[in-house]
Amino acid sequence: MTNMAIELVRAKPADVKAMYGLIRTSAEEGQMLPRALSDLYECLRDFLIARDPADGALLGCCALHIVWDDLAEVRSLTVRADQRSHGVGRTLVAQCLADARALGIPRVFALTYVPAFFHKLGFHDLDKEALPHKVWSDCLRCHKYPDCDELAVAIDLV
Template identity: 50%
Template sequence: MKYRKATFKDIEAIYQLVADYAEEGVMLARSRNTLYETLRDMIVAEDEDGTIAGVGGLHIIWDRLAEVRTLAVAPQKTRQGIGAQIVKRLIAEGEQLGVEKVFTLTYKPGFFQTLGFETITKEELPHKVWKECIDCPKFPNCDEIAMVKV
């Protein structure tokens, strides 16, 4: 598996991967526009055939605070450590920038617990985190679980 920064040519594959999970209700949808705007945030896992097997992004929110988001692994590639590798690489990238706290909003808390994340209340996150929530179809009834790794 090859891990690299996402490029423009990856957008459609990322969009479809995220859309499939969003349809199942286990991930929030991302528009193509959002994917283009956050392209520099993302890392992809590419298999030996050049197919995108996974994606994840590290979005800088505020002073030394970042969010792991848009994390998805192709269903046929799950349980192979791809998601964990993406998260570890995103955290390492954040550390190079000086990020001290990484959080996520997830429907899969067990996965993030294995990577050292702890469940917190959403109220423990700074208000700056919620600026994009207004565009979410679940706003204001967010049912994602907030987790943090310090």
């Protein structure tokens, strides 16, 4: 894997349509769940984006969503298909974990179809039933609910 130059910034409203397109493409490929445009605007402050410093093009995005005082979720992680395997996903998740640490949140989880990627970053498998009920209230909007086929992974930051 070659690590490419990446600019990591907080997402702004002007980035949302490109983020929506990226997430929709990965969702159509069955790799992640879709997000509505309105949902992205509402949760925009959760999002980091990775850009190509040369031309500002969107390379990927990822959200850190706070669930409770001791738990946050990495959500909507995706990297442009032609930019994968260059460390963009790792960089985005590492910054989310740094943000969680800075906020004093000791545990971060993800629901994912690619647990092996998260294992590389130090996450371990988790029984979904171990997650608090609060998590599932957000799942009510998911078209797969209640037949969630994602796997849960988590990392303890202390």
